[in-house]
Amino acid sequence: MESTVRTFAIPNELCRRAGIAATWHSINNLGIFPSQSVNPSIPDRPSPYGPSEASVFNVRQDILLFEPILRKLVNESNGIFLNLQILTSGNVANLKQELLKVSHQYRSVIRACLENLQDEVARVDEHTSENMKNYITIFYSIECIWHLCEILFIENIPGSIVLPHLLEWVRFHFPKYERQATIYLNSDIDNIELDPDYWKTVIGCLLQGRVEVVRALLTLHSSANSPVFKLFDQTLKSMPIYNVYSGTSVTEFNLRWKHWLVDTQSKIDAKSFVSESHLNLMMKLAVGEELAWNQVQAQCEAWYELLASWLFFTEPTVKTFELGQFARRCIGRMGVRDHLRHLDQILLAALEADIFQVIKEIQHMSENGWFVSHLTDLLFHAGVLDTLDGTNEDLVAGRLRESFLIDYGVLMSSHHSLWQLGLSYLDHCPSDGLHVIQLLLQKLPLGTEVRVQKIVREALKRDLHPVAQSVCKVQGINCLRRGKMGNALSWALKSQDGYFTSYLADRFLRKYTTEGKLLCPDLLENLGSAMLSCDRLTFLSKYFEFHKVYALKDFKEAANIIISLMSSKLTPKYFWITLLTDALPLLESDEIVFSSNDTFMLLHCLEEKSKLPELQDKISLIRIAAARNLARALTTEAQAA
Amino acid sequence: MSHSVNTTFISDKTSKIRWKTDPFNDSNVFITGSWDDENNNLKLWEFQENKDDTDTYPFILKSCAFQGDVTELQFVDLDSFVVSSSYGSVYLMRITSNEKELIDIEACINWNKIHNFSENEVAPCTSLSCYKNDIVTCGEDGRINLLTSQHQNIVYSNNNADSCCINCVTFLKFNEVLTGNNRGLLKIWDFRQNQSSLCNSFILGQDQIAVTCVAVHPSQQHILVTGDEEGSITVWDLRKNTFPVNLLTVHTESISEIMFHPDHPDHLFSCSTAGEIWHWLSSSPATNTHTKLLNLQETDHNPWYISDNVKNKLEVFNLMPKLHFPINSLDLSRDRVLCGCDNEAIYLISNVNIN
Known part of the structure; x- marks a missing residue:
């Protein structure tokens, strides 16, 4: 290289x-x-x-495919790609036929893209239009190669009689003569033969095997009714053209064709056409006379245009596998052997049925791997790549396809907006795709909640729970940094990270001890079963409930909650003072809300924590209150008993 | 008559798509807003309808750059619309055309960074809702702002409307709005009171699933549907709002937008991040006629209240084969539905069966 x-x-x-x-x-x-x-x-x-x-x-x-105008191609082909994967994962009766349809869809997308580019060239300034022209060259080549590959590898050609398809391919890519012919046929010009391009067009059409068009063009000629024109028309009309569906066998066709050749040759030898040099030339072409071909081959823009014409007149029943040698011969004729363009090399490799070479070459086309990944995938599903298996130990068809898809998928994921599309390619890489996705998802920049939700969902869809959790955690940290405690907690709960949730619940409680205010009441009130996700949160949620009940003046219930909190062993060390202080007014309330057992429990806790320094100035106060409550409670309980 | 779908690839992931309504004719102008790209934009589109050709190709009338993701877009009148961004700003914009028929989109009022986490950090505005001249916006900062399309000042703002991210907001009456957050909590606010107070709050379900979108019945304003993260549609009667009247678990993933047909409230449309777009048709025999639907005495027959025994009267149509990417937005105009998807395509569905 x-x-x-x-x-x-x-x-x-x-x-x-x-x-x-x-x-x-x-x-x-x-x-x-x-x-x-x-x-x-x-x-x-x-x-x-x-x-x-x-x-x-x-x-x-700089990725060419990220150009807005090419993103249409990227997205539309992605749809086709995904449908193809669904198609091949099921059992489709007529897979070959379906694959051909898919191939047509891909090509129509490329052609639509080319059309867009052409429109764009006319609209934009010089610099951009230069770029657009480059893109046109690239995608034009892609379409050309794809079409040939479709004919050679995907289309199921009965009897491998490939010529009609080749002609169609050439007509598709060299539409110049046909266009000109249409203009002539629609116009109403006298002495059309005086038009400098007239004979060029007639011969061009003949070379592309459009016999009917040639005959129609000749009727426009001012001397169309002369005997030599009539003879020519008859001869051309009687030229046998192979058609698979006509019912004639190849041998029978060859016999008729040979017969026609001899017949025509004798007409040429009898100098029947000499009065019209152009007709004479065309007849000589039709019988494959070397000299005549040398004369016109310059009219062919490319060797493969010549190839199709040459085969049409000399080897109409050529088989797919024989194309290679003829291709080389045509290249020799045109004298371009030493300066084959990249496109030529790929086409030659395709004609020689060297798929491996084709794939190797198209990798180097500068369109960021769109072509190679989609074509390889299609060929893989068509079973064409199976021949690779076994010939070369390192090269397995499935792995080859996968490596292209991974490259393409990763590239797409690098775009801020196309990451979902990138993932969809990686999904279809059976061996490494998931691992790549796992790494990629965590590298995606987060943004709005909507985007984060989408990233999380992509992870969950693929059962990548750890990835989803880590993304949630990162978002949680982001919220925390912004001071959105409530949102941070809700992301922490989603991430199912106990430590993180504990940490946040702790922040809530500490905030309360310093400021006397519980944050995010709306969230705490509706925690639901999530309150059980960690001890600290359970405590926080219970404590919130205490506040709620207290505010509603349901002191009995409030006391119950306080006692259950104290006995739960969930209370953080720094929070004891708050909890015990909260119990103080309840102990002193008019109605007895703590039973004697409750009070014992409270006193027990108090003694246990009596060493806490911050408790020192409150401890006696609580003791007195507890003692008073105990006295009251014992009396009442005794009376009740 | 079956509907037809037209696809256009637009090189942008659509976040919102809205018809520009035309009071007299079928509308054929719409606007799209993109998201998630490095450079986002608003695009105004038009298509020519062709009687012979079923294919209609929208073309761009005007495209303008937009800072941040477009998060919501709604028309306030025929030519003006309000659009919110992930950079915390809200803009009132107007579609104008000058003597030379050149179409332009110009910003009339910019409410810059009215959603923010702190002085230095903006918060995405997630949704907005319009009621005549009033606009209410909500954001990831848990704030709601009341604006009016008449002037630049913020009429009212509540910094602590929610401690989580508010996902959606809608006007219920001229003085009442409803917000839904990412923990499934729905709150109703009354702006009449001085310190616009929380009137009511209720939760979607016990599982704290995020509310993603909300829609109010066009003629019976106490009927509300919400869509959630798990793909369920919940129907509420706000007169007894502590529990839902109906719960339909339908979509497989988060519902991105839900909308009643403005002229035919029997028809509901929903789209989801699983790439589905559905058309709901309630055709219980008792409520075949629209007059009955509008009659408040008959609300017990409202098709959206149906309990299990008549649930099968609800018909669901799939408007399109399932797409591979999330559908983010939809909009309705008579028998035509527009939707925008993350595969950078917009779909125009014509001849939807509305009758």
Whole structure:
């Protein structure tokens, strides 16, 4: 491979002096910064570069497919790709036929894209239009190769009689003559033969095997009624053209064709056409006379155009597997052997049925792997790549397809907006896809809640629970940083991380001890079963309930909650003082809300915690209140008994 | 007559899609807002209907850059719409056309960064709702703002409307709004009182599933439907709002938008992040005629209240084969439905069976 290394300069003085280092910033983003190589053996000394302003440069590859105009192609083909995967995972009766349809869809998407690009070229300024023209060249080649591959590898051709398809392919890509012919046929010009392009068009149409068009064009000629034209028309009309569905066998056709050749040759030899040099030339072409072909081959723009024409007149029943040798012969004729373009090489490889070579070459087309991944996938499903298995140990069809899909999927995921599309390709990589997704999802930048929700959902859809949880946790931390405690807690609950939830619940409680206010009452009130997710949250939620009940003046219930909180062993050390202080007014309330047992429990806790320094100035107060309550409670209970 | 679907790839993931209504004719202008891209935009589209050709191709009338994701877009009158961004700003914009028939979108009022976490950090505005000139917005900061399309000042703002992220908001009456948050908590606020007070709050279910969208019945304003993260549609009667009247578990994933047909409230449309778009048709025999539906005495027959025994009277139509990506938004105009999807395509569904 020729050198494809390109150099980019970082316009920074410090980078120049110190040297640079780089680190991956996101999937398609490289952070480049000035850096000096240091190793342990170098003694410490002040840096010669400081103090100076350091910059970090974000460098990323320019991806052609991210152009808005090409994103239509990217998205539309993604739909086709996904439908194809569904198609092949089921049992479809006529898979070959369906695959051909899929191939047609892909090509129509490319053609639509080409059309868009052509419209765009006319609209935009010079610089952009230059780009657009480049894209047109690229996608034009892609369409051309795809079409040929479709004929050779996907289409099921009865008897491998490939020529009609090849002609169709050539007509598709060299529509010049046909267009001109349509103009002539629709116009009403006298002496049309004086038009400089007239004969060129007639011969062009003949070369593309459009016999009917040639005959129609000749009737426009002013001397169309002369005997030589009539004879020509008759001869052309009687030319046998192979048709699979006509019912004639190949041998029978060959016999008739040979007969026609002999017949026509004798007409030429009898100089029946000499009066009209163009007709004479065309007849000579029809019988495959070398000299005549040498004369017109310059009219062919490419060797493969010549190939189809040449085969039409010399080998009409050529089989798919024989195409390679004829292709080489045509290249030789055209004298382009030494300057084959990239496109030519790929087409030649395809005609020689060297799929591996085709795939290898199309990798180097500069459209970021769209073509190679989609085509390889299609060929893989068509079973064409199976021949690769076994011939080369390192190369397994499935792995090959997967590696292209992964490359393409990862590339797409690097776009801020196309990450979902990228994932959909990775989904269809059976061996490594899921692992890649696992790594990718965690690298995606978060954003609005909607985006985070979507990322989480993509993870859950693939049963990547740890990934989903880690994304939730990151979002939780983000909320915490913004001071949105409620939202942070709700993300923490989603992440199912007990420690994080505990930490947040702790923050709530500490906030209460310092400010006397419980945050986010609306959230705490509706925790539901989530309150059980960790001890601290259970405590917080219960404590909130205490406040609620207390506010409703249901002191009995409030007392119950306090006692259950105290006995639950969930109370954080710093919160005892709050809890005991809260019990104080209840102990002193007019109605007895603590039973003697409750009071014992409370006193027990109080004694246990009596060492707490912050409790010291309250402890006697609580003791008195407890003692008074105990006295009251015991009396009442005794009376009741 | 079956409906037809037209697909257009637009190179943007659509966040919101809205018809520009035309009071006299079938509308053929609409607007899309994109999200999640590095450069987002608003695009105004038009399509020409062709009697012979079933394919209609929308083309762009005007495209303008938009800062942040478009999070909600609603028309306040024929030419003006309100749009909110993930950068916490809300804009009142107007579609104008000058003498040369050049169409433009111009911002009339910018309410900059009215949703924020702190001085320095904006919070996405998640949703908004309009009632005549009043606009209420809500955001990830748990704040609600009341604005009016008449002037720049914020009429009223509640910084602590919710401690979580508010996902959706809607006007119930001129003075009442309802918000839904990501813990499944629905709250009703009354703006008449001085310190606009919380009138009521109720929860979607015991599982704290996020409410993602909400819609009010066009003629019976106490009927409310909500869509949630798990793909269920809940029908509420706000006169007895502590528990839902009906719960339909339908979509497999989060519901992104839900909408009653403005002229035919028997028809409900919903779309989901699983790529589904559904058309709900309640055709219980007792309520075949619209007059009955509008009659408040007959509300017990309201098709959206149906209990289990008549549930099978609800018909559901799939408007499109399931897409591979989330459908984010839909809008209705007579018998035409628009929807926008994350595969960067918009779909125009015509001849939807409304009668």
